[in-house]
Amino acid sequence: MEFDQMRQLDAIERLGTMSSAAEELHISQPALSRSIQRLEAELGCTLFDRAGRRIELNDAGRAAVEGARAILRDEKVLRVNVAAAVERARALHVATVAPAPLWRLTALAMERFPQETLIYETVDEREALRQVASGASDFAITCADPHRPGLQACELMHENLFVTLPPNHPFAARKAVAFADLANETFLIMTNIGFWRGLVDRAIPGATYIEQNDRMVFSQLARSTPHCTFITDAPFQRDATPGRAIVPISDPAAHAVFYLVTRSDAKGIAGALFSWAREEGRA
Template sequence: MELQQMRYVVAVAETGGFTRAAERCHVVQSALSHQIARLEQELGARLFDRTSRSVRLTAAGEAFVPVARQTLEAAERARAEVEAATGEVRGRLAVGAISTVAAVDLAEELAAFHARHPKVRISMRVDMSDALIEQVRQGTLDVAFVGLVPGARLKGVREKVLAHGELVAVVAPGHPLARQERVGLRRLARETFVAYTAGSAAHRQTEEAFLAAGLRTEAAFEVTTLEMLAKLVRAGLGVGMVPEAIASELTGLHILRVRGAPVRTERLVWSRLGPSPPAAAFLRGLDATPDGE
């Protein structure tokens, strides 16, 4: 069993086809197919069900792919550790972030890191907090910037609280509440909300504040990005709740401070298993590496 064969299997699983996987791996499709067939013969099981229209993982494939990913990541980690020991940080740094990061200028931090460590391949993914935390646990991401309710406890990751902040309400300029500068939760609860998806950490930040006051809200529109939330609010479709630190960046909206406002903590999270050399270097730049790491 070879690492290259594992790379090919993971590529097919992630792209959904042999042609796209071959393009990603920069090999001809016949070579990729041949290597996967050799691996299947060695394992004594088919990893993919192939039809003229689709390629799907078999039960054996579903079991194989997560372990293959871990093996490939371990091989890359080993290479990075050796290179770091020789004085040069190489490898990959996979960063995740919510769309409302305010505690750090993430673009500036990544640019500074790239200047210090030009041999590191940097990638970034924007997603909801819960999804990002799970990807850190699985090793898909090295670090993630997330937003959570203050009392949230996380398992399987290390963390550093970067900032605490209140949420504010935003409304369209023509909204009746746009004539006010401050509003209470009870008045806000009568409005239709543009909110992040139910069950997400961002949704819970707002929901828990209203529930603590004995109130419920109606979220007619559920979104996953700050940009879409702002567009729908700007169109007059509802009220949005966003971190105070970034509200001023949303043009064309009126900001309302909220009495009894929801609160969130911005946190930086990384794996309990210990950061790779690139991730450790990035964490050091943010003064986030615990003693002993």
């Protein structure tokens, strides 16, 4: 029993005639007839009632078609799953503490290695380093140079945190604010912002957070909300909040330096991408 025979049964049932099925399958009608006869011999029963040139599925044939279609669905799922597994195996895996430096790494990869795919997971710094050290990830993106044996790191990007405010907010005209100034404020905030979320939770006492996990919805709400929001100077966020005051946060913790980390023995595309990122960081 072969997959081709499963497809042939399906085509005959859908199209109603051997000739139409043969045309769709790009084989001759005699070849299709012989294939079906072999299948019937293997199953030990006839699948069609034949009357001259006409054929019609019998009960066994209808059961065979139903089974064939289930097998073909399973085959499709198998192919999709295998293709996805192959793609994951070929992709570069990144464990990152924040989204913006991942986008920076993606831009570097597309510039030099456009055929490569990056798969990422947002984790804390300890987990990111564990993954890269164990080989579970090709890269870690961290907030500090780990200075660990067996690992190498280079500076990837800087990112600075700002607060955005409605024009009538008391702090809207300030040149800068501190985290302490923002105590007890209400913030509209994206959920998946990596280490920045933990930082503001710790740094701003009494704050209330209204979470949004859809970036498009967040962008729309951020234009008109009466609440504070956060923004950084990452390229994708520039000019993202028209009509609002954008005020720098002065605390040292609001100024992040991200590092790209990989194993010292990294080879192939991973090693070449790290070298490219390090070269770009020095430029």
